[in-house]
Amino acid sequence: MLVGQSTAEYVLTRAFIYFGSYLGLICLVYFYLALSIGGVAAIASPISIFIEVIGAIEILFYLCWFLPYRHYLHKQRAAFPRPLTCEERKELVDMILAVTPDTELFVRKWMCGASLGDLRRENLKEWLLWALFDSSAPPGDDDEELEGYVTEIEERLGTAIKPGWGPAKSLRMNFDKFTVTHRTLLYYFAIGIVDLVTSIALLISGFSFYRQPRAAFIRSFPFRPFTLLAPNESAAPNISHFYRPHTSKTHRSIVFIHGVGVGLFPFLPLLRNLPKEIGIVAIELLPISSRITTAMPLAEDLKREIGDIVAQHDVKDFVLVANSYGTLLTRQFLESAFLASKLHSIVMIDPLSVLLHLPDMAYKLTKRTPAEANELQLWWVAQTEPDIAFTLSRRFCWREHVIWKEDLIGGNVTLIIGGRDCVVNSEAIAAYVTTDESKLGTNDAAHGNLRWTSQDMEQWNKSVNEWKGQGLELVWLEGLDHGQAFTNKNARSKVLGIIEKYCERDTDGAGGDASEPASETSSRTSKDGAVIQEQEMFSVLSGSGQPKI
Template sequence: MIGTSTAEYIFIRGCILILHNIAPASLLYTALLLSPLPTSLSIHSLPLPVKAWLVAEATFFTVFFLPYKYYLQSPAIHPELPSREGRAELFERCNATVEDPEEYLSQWFLGAQKEHIKRDNVKEFVRWAFLNSEQAKSENEDEVEGYVDGMEKLLGRDILPGKGGAKSLRLTVDKVDCLHRSLLWYFCVWVVDTITYLSMLYSGFHFHRASLKRFFMLFPFRPLTVFSTYRSPVKHLTYWHRPHLSKDRLPILFIHGIGIGLYPYTEFLRNLKPVGRDDREVGIIALEIMPVSSRITHPALEKDVMVREIQAILKYHGWSRFVLVSHSYGSIISTHLLKSPLTAPLIGPIVLIDPVSFLLHLPDVAYNFTARQPVRANEYQLWYFGSKDIGVAHSLARSFFWSQNIMWREDLGVAGADGDKGRDVTVVLSGRDLIVDTKAVRRYLAASLSDGGIPNKAQGCMTNGNRKASITKARKQETGAWTGGKFTGSGLEVLWFEHLDHAQVFDSETTMRAVGKAIGAYSAKV
């Protein structure tokens, strides 16, 4: 993630201006090229390669993008609802961690004032959030009314009757809001992918490709992968594998976030080399999640399909236990792995870097990623190159079901207050994260540490003084600050980088080393 300086702002706005206007410029050129008017003759002075490129861009926009964008608007297939008791429990659990109810409600309604958010507006939002429904159904209306009553209790006031002008953010029923990507952009993606491919090979990884029959299911095409002699044992997922040779260390499963695939992590993975006492290398599997990697490909996999494919990959390589490491969107997949009986028993220690899955019922992640109007350079980068990408926009608008994706502390399986042995977990957070309210996540984890479970409603509304008392103050140093002052490798620990933004932990050797220290220690817990 870039910073917020004036120079970076000018750079990112310039890149967006050029890339976003390739399509209209190409359409205009092609129209003039086909025009019989004499004034169009001057356009023939362009070199032939430039002419061919502009015509190709215009064709790509009209023949592919426009119909594909229409196709992407197909409604989401929502997962099966939990029981009514389960829904009520989820509602109460969410309310227990809301610290500012008025801000919570306003942000879900895109910053609307409370007088514009009336009872029918809230009912509409509740139907989506807890019933996966866009329309009112008579059999559920008493339940919806009960949730609105609960919202009034949380707010400490009555919600005005009727329907106001506010519009709520409802990811899986709102339109898929994406922007065109030019062939030039996909050429840049191909260049980055090629660099990543060569870099990973140089670092000792082997690429496990999909079936050759699926070569044309991914764009831009990856001709280098055809020559790989290693084949993925599953239909969709491709991945990079470094063989696990150590007998006294755990291997590592790495899941990346939204962006351009594994490119931002190549140095991190290259230097992630904890070595056992037998001086043999620790294995790594780095998955490729292509629907959120600036590619045109299949839709995001359903939760159960993703879990089964990962389990099959682990079984193929003979892994019976591993360290789970994920970044950003990868924490969503980590949540599914932790909740599945197929994979949960295989997961040892965990490192979650910039996770987006904690407190997912709060509006920050959904609003900041999909609805916020960008102002600063980093916000424009996230907006154009992240949320408006075709694959990312579709994945979030049609496959991102928050109640499935949310991670509660007990899902981690950390040792409880009764002394039961559980997993060791490190959560890496950045103080200037532009997507996640990391301070709220930090308070949630700190409160959980203090009582061995999720905070109750009273704890969710602690005073500022109580919150500060529950957390060790962060030391301002490049290596980050651990909640307990130092890394112990036991229980749940938070590594806090006060001055970093989302994903910037991968920009510095010092910060990567601090995260790698935890991973190396966890790998030793065979």
């Protein structure tokens, strides 16, 4: 949950970052000043000894853990899915250009803000090799294909791109060196306390904890006592989760996936205020929860393991509720025949996956120099946190997670986005979701003329009160930043209302009818060989072969 943009919040955020990063150095400065002013008697007092011991431990932690760990992370290579075919790459480029509101700004941001005058053909090819080929090698047999893409971009720009190399530097998340900053042991101790409080609060609220194998206890720091103590083991060895049993006959269950930060703690008010009879599977993604842990599973593995968790609890049908980074897994739900067959509706809060090809998220989470308090908090919490930075830079492939409008049409989907979101281009996403394609026209769509006006923004502002729960909808939270849908009382109430409405079985539109899912069945074999019967709902395949809900 991001702070505001006041001067006081900036000062407090900066002070917190200094304390959380340089506690050992602060203790060392104290030792020097105490010795200089008070002599041996000053540094020998009980309080001074305590501070000095803390400082010594923190300095050793920095030297013996952080520096080697940073070196280890930087040595790791990016992991990629299967390569795209030439036809798939061409289709993807056409899709990108068709829904890019400003081609010049699009290119310049992917070139880290360089002017078009500093851009050359080889710079653009270097970026295309990353975006489409998952490659950092110079062009080879694919040079002719790359030239075709560069020529198409030239046509959209309305200007020629000179040959050779220019001073522009392309943004390539999986190959660029990423920045990590130090966290003190005291900080990780605080994270452990927050994690423990979250677990206890959820257990008191009727949830059960499903741990990773007990051997994973030593692979996650701060250590989690419940990994040793909890009797229930998750069906997914890489993913722990909390589960509240479903007892309602008039509602659907919920699968919830959190975003970057400190795990499920910020979402306690949401999870605890949903009706008690609604079952909830709350997925934990530890690599983006400010912990020292194992690497994030690849998208294909996440899809399989989440399916195993859903099958473990025999969830018949559910509403997917995802926040921020969690929305990046929406595509995995749509592409899994098992998960899509049970998926009734989707609530994406602060969505990152829609229009993921735009450079805003990549630039702001990897290259932006923070200027405001909210940007500074994001820089420290996400952009430079060791495991989160590694996840974004080495375990994330944008085309595995991007969501297009065509993927969402045909089901009940709500995107909840703040008007002042500092991570994504919220206006572009809102325009993309709400644009009537019949009015846009084929020629406009083919030339990327996705635009919005003040009249559009006025209509977006009305969306909070005009939400119906039918089809693809936008809820625009004017004045709110990324994550503030959970801290603003009115916005949180609206989010709760949307989720509850989607969960209802006895209403048309958002909840559908009161019947069980259609009886057509299929099966899949889990990793232990068990055959799991699955009931197909209304998942259909689009012309591109991707599932639509």
